[in-house]
Amino acid sequence: MTDAATPRSRWPGTGNLLPVLTVILAIVALWYLAAVWMNATWERDQTARAGVELALPDLITLTLTQDRPVLPAPHQVAQGLWEGLAGQPVTSRRSLVWHAWVTLSATLAGFAIGTGAGILLAVGIVHSRSMDQSVMPWAVASQTVPILAIAPMVIVVLASAGITGLLPKAIIAAWLSFFPVLVGMVKGLRTPDAMQLDLMRSWSASRPQVLARLRLPSSLPYLFASLKVAIAAALVGTIVGELPAGATAGLGARLLSGSYYGQTVQIWAALFTAAFLAAGLVALVSLIERRVLARMGLAG
Amino acid sequence: MNGQKVARTYFFLQNLQFVAGIVIALVAAQWLAPKAAPLVALWLLAWMMNAWLAGFDTRLTRTLVPLIFGATIIALWEMIVRTYAVPPVILPAPSQIAASFAANGAILWTDFVQTILRGALTGWLIGAAAAILTAIAIDRSPFLQRGLLPIGNFVAALPIVGIAPILVMWFGFDWQSKAAVVVVMVFFPILVNMVAGLRATDAMQRDLMASWAAPYGASLWKLRLPAAMPFLFNGLKITTTLALIGAIVAEFFGSPTRGMGFRISTAVGRLDLPLVWAEIVVAAIAGTLFYGLVALIEKKVTFWHPSQRN
Numbered sequence: 001m002t003d004a005a006t007p008r009s010r011w012p013g014t015g016n017l018l019p020v021l022t023v024i025l026a027i028v029a030l031w032y033l034a035a036v037w038m039n040a041t042w043e044r045d046q047t048a049r050a051g052v053e054l055a056l057p058d059l060i061t062l063t064l065t066q067d068r069p070v071l072p073a074p075h076q077v078a079q080g081l082w083e084g085l086a087g088q089p090v091t092s093r094r095s096l097v098w099h100a101w102v103t104l105s106a107t108l109a110g111f112a113i114g115t116g117a118g119i120l121l122a123v124g125i126v127h128s129r130s131m132d133q134s135v136m137p138w139a140v141a142s143q144t145v146p147i148l149a150i151a152p153m154v155i156v157v158l159a160s161a162g163i164t165g166l167l168p169k170a171i172i173a174a175w176l177s178f179f180p181v182l183v184g185m186v187k188g189l190r191t192p193d194a195m196q197l198d199l200m201r202s203w204s205a206s207r208p209q210v211l212a213r214l215r216l217p218s219s220l221p222y223l224f225a226s227l228k229v230a231i232a233a234a235l236v237g238t239i240v241g242e243l244p245a246g247a248t249a250g251l252g253a254r255l256l257s258g259s260y261y262g263q264t265v266q267i268w269a270a271l272f273t274a275a276f277l278a279a280g281l282v283a284l285v286s287l288i289e290r291r292v293l294a295r296m297g298l299a300g
Numbered sequence: 301m302n303g304q305k306v307a308r309t310y311f312f313l314q315n316l317q318f319v320a321g322i323v324i325a326l327v328a329a330q331w332l333a334p335k336a337a338p339l340v341a342l343w344l345l346a347w348m349m350n351a352w353l354a355g356f357d358t359r360l361t362r363t364l365v366p367l368i369f370g371a372t373i374i375a376l377w378e379m380i381v382r383t384y385a386v387p388p389v390i391l392p393a394p395s396q397i398a399a400s401f402a403a404n405g406a407i408l409w410t411d412f413v414q415t416i417l418r419g420a421l422t423g424w425l426i427g428a429a430a431a432i433l434t435a436i437a438i439d440r441s442p443f444l445q446r447g448l449l450p451i452g453n454f455v456a457a458l459p460i461v462g463i464a465p466i467l468v469m470w471f472g473f474d475w476q477s478k479a480a481v482v483v484v485m486v487f488f489p490i491l492v493n494m495v496a497g498l499r500a501t502d503a504m505q506r507d508l509m510a511s512w513a514a515p516y517g518a519s520l521w522k523l524r525l526p527a528a529m530p531f532l533f534n535g536l537k538i539t540t541t542l543a544l545i546g547a548i549v550a551e552f553f554g555s556p557t558r559g560m561g562f563r564i565s566t567a568v569g570r571l572d573l574p575l576v577w578a579e580i581v582v583a584a585i586a587g588t589l590f591y592g593l594v595a596l597i598e599k600k601v602t603f604w605h606p607s608q609r610n
Contacts, residue, residue, distance in 0.1 A: 016446045016447070016449075016450055018447075019443050019444070019445075019446040019447030019448075020446070020447050020450050020451060021447075022443070022447050023444070023447035023448055023451055024451070038470075070469070070470065129354045129355070129357070130347070130350045130351040130353075130354035130355075130365065132354075133350070133353075133354045133357075133361070133362060133365040133366060134350050134354075134365050134366055134368075134369035135366075135369070136366075137366040138366060138369070138370065141588060143541065144540065144541055144587045144588045144590070144591035144592075145541070145583065145584040145587045145588065146541055146544035146545045146548060146583050146584075146587050148461075148545045148549065149544065149545050149548035149549055149560075149561065149564075149583060150564065150576075150580050150583070152552060152564075152565065152568075153564055153565075153568050153576055153580075156568045157389075157390060157568070157573070160389055160390070160571070161390050228457075232457045232458075232459075235459055236459040236461060239459050239461070239462060240461060240549060243549075243552050251462075252462075255462055255465055256465070256553070258465065259465030259466075259468070259469065259553050259554075262469075264466070264469070267465055267466055268466070270462070271462045271463065271466075274458070274459045274462055275458045275459070278457055278458050278459055279454065279457070279458070282457050
């Protein structure tokens with residue numbers, strides 16, 4: 001966000017911190033208002049049945065402390081998150097850390113498989129013209145197909161074939177992270193221009209040498225850009241893969257059971273855990289990216 | 301002259317090597333797994349044909365090669381299912397899927413209308429309109445932009461699909477809740493792109509507008525909105541797939557007795573896999589058409605952009 005068009009901050013060193021904080025505060029304030037407004041109907045019904053007139057301050061306290069609110073207030077979500085993350089032993093089925101770990105392990109396994117396959121196929125495509133012309137149009141077209149939507153079906157079909165546990169979810173995560181890596185890497189491996197390739201040829205470098213010394217290093221910026229997309233996609237894929245009925249572990253299962261039993265705080269807590277997990281994973285990839293590119297002198 | 305001869309001999313030898321490799325592979329297949337021999341033969345034949353066609357690199361071969369590849373995959377799929385008698389519960393053959401597609405036309409059409417037209421398209425239009433208007437509204441406030449953009453980028457990476465159960469609870473089981481999920485999913489990617497697009501003019505162009513004493517509205521309408529179009533369409537194209545995903549996934553959390561997500565989950569329950577695959581085919585066609593339509597409009601609107609002129 002530090003491009004030339006961005007106006008300079010009035011307080012040097014703070015950057016976007018102040019505007020971002022303002023917007024977040026505004027969102028939280030709006031959230032509280034919405035919580036009061038959306039939960040008020042139920043409270044009014046309750047008090048009307050009891051025949052009591054409800055004053056506004058009482059209404060506000062009541063709407064913000066419901067057990068199963070239509071929209072839980074931020075502090076209720078924070079409380080639910082805290083209880084889920086820190087209030088349980090990590091091995092407990094009610095612990096969000098445990099559910100997050102179930103989701104995370106499948107995500108990382110799938111991400112590793114998908115990334116590896118994507119890089120290998122990209123290397124093949126760059127070296128074989130018939131492979132390029134056969135596979136690439138399908139790889140690009142497949143981006144327009146809502147693959148994620150059929151993830152639960154894959155789980156059920158694999159379960160009927162006797163494959164359960166981490167692997168089916170990892171397959172979906174791999175499939176989703178495969179295409180961004182493939183498309184990014186094909187672009188990246190082709191970045192060396194004719195001059196650089198000629199130089200390699202004048203050193204009579206073999207094809208594997210050109211790949212290892214020129215193509216792979218110069219593709220790294222593209223690789224990291226697609227890895228960030230891929231890991232977020234892998235996480236979404238895993239969560240959606242946990243949705244089919246019968247799944248009992250993972251953040252997706254937590255979302256589904258919350259929606260079955262009307263436990264809104266549980267849904268929101270699982271949702272925020274997923275959000276933190278996604279942000280953490282993307283931040284981790286960015287950190288590795290910055291380290292690696294700085295080491296190679298490629299950081300801009 | 302001599303060099304050419306050497307090159308030709310080399311090419312011939314390489315080809316010979318290639319053909320020998322294929323013969324060896326075929327013999328090995330015949331010997332090791334007689335059932336697989338036709339599969340290997342078909343694959344090698346198609347691959348040779350593609351390798352030969354790809355050498356020409358004309359417009360015709362560039363469309364032919366992927367088509368042959370796709371047809372080969374489908375033919376292999378059909379042959380694998382038949383020779384190894386794969387139960388349709390695990391993988392139905394393409395012919396079974398096509399038969400199911402033809403037999404269930406009415407069901408597929410109702411599902412298409414419910415999920416794609418009502419859920420995804422409505423939500424996408426509302427979300428896009430809201431994002432564009434928000435981008436224009438915060439255009440005059442750099443403070444708000446600097447606050448919203450990092451948050452928008454952050455939200456765009458989150459698993460927003462997870463909000464589906466909440467919105468289904470709020471808006472009921474019918475298409476309104478699906479459209480709401482789609483609105484939330486497409487809003488931030490379009491917003492981020494539109495804000496970037498509104499900044500895409502350079503100082504020289506803005507100075508020119510200022511030198512004509514153009515008011516804010518005129519400069520927005522005549523310079524900055526057109527300049528933002530390539531960015532906007534980038535966001536619109538990314539979100540076509542998101543819209544379909546949101547609409548289908550939201551149906552897993554509750555829906556009326558029609559819709560693609562509903563049909564997929566119930567058909568899986570009845571182990572009617574050909575119908576599930578037929579729905580997937582519909583989703584794939586709808587996704588491609590939706591994307592293609594937006595790309596087509598983009599071509600008409602941003603005809604002046606370098607990426608559209610070739």
